[in-house]
Amino acid sequence: MTGEINSLGPQAPLNAQLRSAAATGELLRLLQPQPGLLAPGESARAEVLSLRQIGQDFQMLLKLTQENGRQVTVQTNTTLPLPQGSQLTVIQPSPGNLSITLQQLARNNVATLTQLDTRQLPVGTLLQGKVITSQVLAQPPGQPLQYRSMVTLLNTLQAGATLSIDSPRPLALGSLLSAVVKGEQQLSFVPLTGRQDQLAISQNLGTQQSRQASLQGLLSSLKNLATDDSQPAQLRVTVDKLLASLPDIRQMGDAKRLALALSNSGAFLEAKLLGGGAAGLVPDLKAQVTRLVAQLLPNVPTFSPSVAGVVPQALPGLVRAAMGMLGQVSTRPSPGGFPLPSRLLQSMEGESDLQHLLRLAAAAISRLQSHQLASLEQTGTTADGNLQTTWQLEIPLRNGQDFMPLQVKVQREETPEQQSDPEREKRDPLEMLWRVELSFDLYPLGPLQVQAQVTQGSLSSQLWAELESTARLIESQLGELRTRLVERGLNVGELYCHQGTPPQGPQTKVEQRWVDENA
Known part of the structure; x- marks a missing residue:
C-alpha cells in the first residue's frame, strides 16, 4: 500500500471543514468552560502539548501564554487535528470556546511536513512512525474512499516531525508503521510482523542492553558459591550443573561439539519451547540461568516466599523488577553493535552475596536477550533484495579453571x-553467502576478533589483535592456516591480520574488498 504526503503550501485551499470551524468560532471547545480566561479583545499565544483522537473528534492540551506572561493549561475539543508543537494565537469569544483566525490556521499548517527532503531522506530510506489521527475524507460520489492520517516520525533526522498522509486504507490509531521513501511526496508501507517490526526490536534491544552485564562476573561468583557450604544445598546443585554443562575450549575443534555448544547457548531457547523440545532445555544456558534466578528469589530478603511461588509463570517481568529494585541501572548504549562490550557489575553497599548474585544472573539473561534481539534486528531483506538471516550469540567456554565467553555472529x-x-533444500548450503564474526579474549593473546566470509567454496578472512605481539605472531602463522584450509577443500582468498579493532559502520573496508573480490 502506498501513501501520499499532503502538499499543504500557502496556495493549497482549505477544505470546507476548516472554513466552517473558523467562521463559527467553534474551532476549539473548552472541556470545562472558563469565564474570563481571556479579557475581551485580549489574545494569547498557545502551544499544542498533546493530541488525542476520540472518535471523529480530537482532544488537545494547550498551554496558553498571556500578554502579562501568565501561563495556563487547558483541554479542548476540536474537529480539526493540529500537530503537537503547533503555535497558535487564540481569543475567547465565549466562556466555552477559543477561536483562532483563518489566516493563523493557514500559516500553522506548515507545522506538518509538506514534503520529504530526499537529500536527508534518500529514496529507499525506511521511516518508522506512530499514527496519532485518522479521518475519512469527503469524496465525490462513486470515488473510492480516502483516509487522512497524521503520523509522528520516530526515527531518522526527522524524528519528532509530523507527516499528513493520504492513503486508500485507514491507519489504525496508535499503531506503529514502517514505510519506504519513494519520492518527495510518496511512501510505500511495509507490512509489519512480530519479527519484522524493527522499531519494537530496536526499542527492546536498547532496554536489554542497558541492563546487561558480562557473563564473566556471574560465572566467577557461581564458582565461589559452589564451594560455600553455608548456601542452600539445592542452590549449589543447580550451580554445579550449570558450570559442568559449559563446554571446554578444547572441544570447539570438533564440529558436532561446536554445533551442540551453539544450540545450548540460550539463543534458541524460545524456539525449543515453541517446538515442544523440553528435553533440550536441561543444558540450555539461558534456561539454567533462569532456573537459578527462580531459586535465588526466595532466599533474597527483598522478595517474599509468596512472590517466589509464581516465578515460573511471571519470571521475565519479575526479572525486570528484580533489576530495578536492586539498583540495576545504567546509561543506555547504542543498540545493535557487535561484539557487546564488556561490562561488570560492582557489589553495592549493604548488598548481600545472594542479592549481588541475583543482579548478576538477571544481567546475564539480559545479555543473552541482547544477542537474540540483535539477531532479529539484523534479519530481513537487504537493499539488493537478498534475504539476510543473522544468528548472534555468546558461549561461555571453560579454559582450565577460568571462563572465556566467545561471542559469535x-x-x-x-x-x-x-x-x-x-x-533449495537439496542444494549445498555453502553455495549461499555466509559471514562469520568471532570475538574473544584468550590469555595471554589478549582480545581477538575474526571476520570471515565463505561463498561458492571460497573463503576470505581478516583478524584483529589488540596486542602488537599477538598480531605479529598470527601474521607469522597465516601461511600455515592457508595450507590447512586448502587441505579442507576451500579456495582461500585474502588472509590478513591487523593490530587494533575492526572498523565500525554500515559497510567496513573489509566488506568492500569482499564485494569487489566476488563481483
Missing part, C-alpha cells in the same frame, strides 16, 4: 533466485 545471505529455487 553468523549471517547467511540468499539471493531472490536461491530463495525461489524448488531444489
